[in-house]
Structure formats: structure tokens, C-alpha cells
Amino acid sequence: MRLLDREGWGALRRGSAATLHACSLLQEDFAAHVRDAFPVLGGTAGLAAEATVCAQLLRTVSRGDDPTLEGPLRDWSEELRRR
Template structure:
């Protein structure tokens, strides 16, 4: 979740990924996919609309892995 909320600030998002090396591992990808889906559902309900673009980009990135 922390990573998702930093997507609007790429430098901080990169630091989060560096501090939590589990992100990007098979277990981390499962968690990232779950969080991304949950956040996109929240956007579809009108929450955190500012994150819609970055979340869509993240979702595409996750699908390509």
C-alpha cells in the first residue's frame, strides 16, 4: 500500500522499492497485484481519483512481468 500511495512522487516510489526488496519477487508481485487491484476498485468508486493514471500504469507494468 505504501508504494501505491507514493506513485505520484516517482523519486519516493523508487526509494520505497529500494527499501523493500521483496517488491518484485514472486511473493511481492502477488501482493503488488492484489494492492493494485484493490486500489483500482477504490478509484472506480470515486476514491483517490488522482491515482488513477499511475495505478493504470502500474497495472500494465505488473501484467507484463
């Protein structure tokens, strides 16, 4: 599967995959499927994209957008820090 995000990431697969994963965190089964579909996630090559997306979304959550994502995003940020 390939994604194209002209607004934020262009044709960069890592950023688009990290965004899709982040937006699916509330659905654990689907989030796991995304990680399986994009093996770059979880690896060294995808770390910068994942950290960037996580930080961007945590900032929007701090402004009041989609507060239900706060817990999963914080858990993800801790996982990223351990890498």
C-alpha cells in the same frame, strides 16, 4: 525498515510494502525509494501482494476515491501484467 499493518496485512511485509508503494505513486522519487527499501517488490515473491494492492486501489478509484491515482495505478497494473 519493518512495517506493521494490523488491519489488512498483519506482519506480512510484502503487502505493507506494496501498499506504501502504491500510495506513493504520485511522488516518483519516493516510490522509487520504497522499491529500493523493499527489494521484495519487483520480484516473484511480491507479485501477488502488488497485484492485490493495485486491484484494491483501482476498485476504490473507480468509486471516485482519489482519482489522481488512476493513471499511475493503471501504469503499475500494466507493468505487473508484463511480469
